Amino acid sequence: MATRRKTHQGSEVSKQAILEAVLSRAVEAGYEGTTMADVARASGLPIGSVYWHFQNKEQLFVALLDHCFEVWRRTHASAADMRELLRRSIADSAAASGSLADPAAAFWSIGLVFAFERRLEDNLARQRYLAIREEMFEFIASRLRASYAGVTEDVAAELAHDIAVMGRALTDGFRVAAAAGDDTDFTRYAELAADALESLVSARLREHAQRA
């Protein structure tokens, strides 16, 4: 079963090498900036092999998005509370500017390009990004909902939705700051963001406690 280096290695090995290559390139250059020739070069395989393993550029990025979402789900499933979630999300923004340390985290900054490029409206990778964005939102909102005690389900659901919207805006905003190269201490502002959201939560809970 001995195989020569780079030729006829297991299919899965090559596929994985290509996924790693496209991640490293996408982090540097985004979707449009990543060329299939780049990916081939970074993977050590010829461009023909890339097209043998993946139908086209769109499908290659769809596969990459799915892979990154898996990583995200694993690392965020164990987050204890809102503050911890914000800490991790905003720290990921910092990782995105430093770049290579945690490519799977840095990827989500690249994903934002999909949000802006309306030219990619029919692009399957863009649609997958938006679908995953929605799934992440529901994931966060349902966790928050479960953490509000002493109010009706309706109130908890609306509050969780509001806080999830605000939290998403903040983390996306700090990703923009990282991409723009703003000189920002993300660790510090993660705490400030958590302070701000916590004060919204307690104000809302207080408000409904008075009515009861």
Added chain:
Amino acid sequence: MATRRKTHQGSEVSKQAILEAVLSRAVEAGYEGTTMADVARASGLPIGSVYWHFQNKEQLFVALLDHCFEVWRRTHASAADMRELLRRSIADSAAASGSLADPAAAFWSIGLVFAFERRLEDNLARQRYLAIREEMFEFIASRLRASYAGVTEDVAAELAHDIAVMGRALTDGFRVAAAAGDDTDFTRYAELAADALESLVSARLREHAQRA
């Protein structure tokens, strides 16, 4: 002085038509998605004229950025306080998704693409965007600083900086939400964002009042 339509009209008239054309295209398709042929078609002039008035695509976008910044400065110079600033900025995000109503506002969502496309590192338009982003930040921070009474200058400066960072993250984040097509009531969340930042301000001011 009668001139035939579209031929040899005043230089300024054509230049302005081209700027309007590139704005309308950039709002739809971003930087890379806007082609010089698109701009020419939208302006009603041939592509040769576009290159006669502007050196190249980069310089065309530099001129567009400067023009939009002028509009922004005019419309935000009169903003009364932080809540009003957030209202306008986040309402602009909504305008960006609806698109054509206020192109000068919608433009800033397009500008965010420059933040993400690192491939454009040496691009003069990207550098201009980042410079203007910095100027806007200082503009906001200095206005906030002047609004905090009863604390030392150092404290006011640090607080203004923090709130400006948080406000920028929030508005950028809502621009992302608009671009991603998230179903969001921007008017409502502008108020919530203002509530959150105001609670940060009063907490900080209270903290320093106790020490004095």
Added chain:
DNA sequence: GTCTATAGAACGATAGAC
């Protein structure tokens, strides 16, 4: 200043030998 034609480069994708 306006307009057409085209050069020149980059990219996605395919064909077909091995």
Added chain:
DNA sequence: GTCTATCGTTCTATAGAC
């Protein structure tokens, strides 16, 4: 499954007539 050569398209930019 791997690899090379190449096709077809798209886009920026220029040349040069008017």
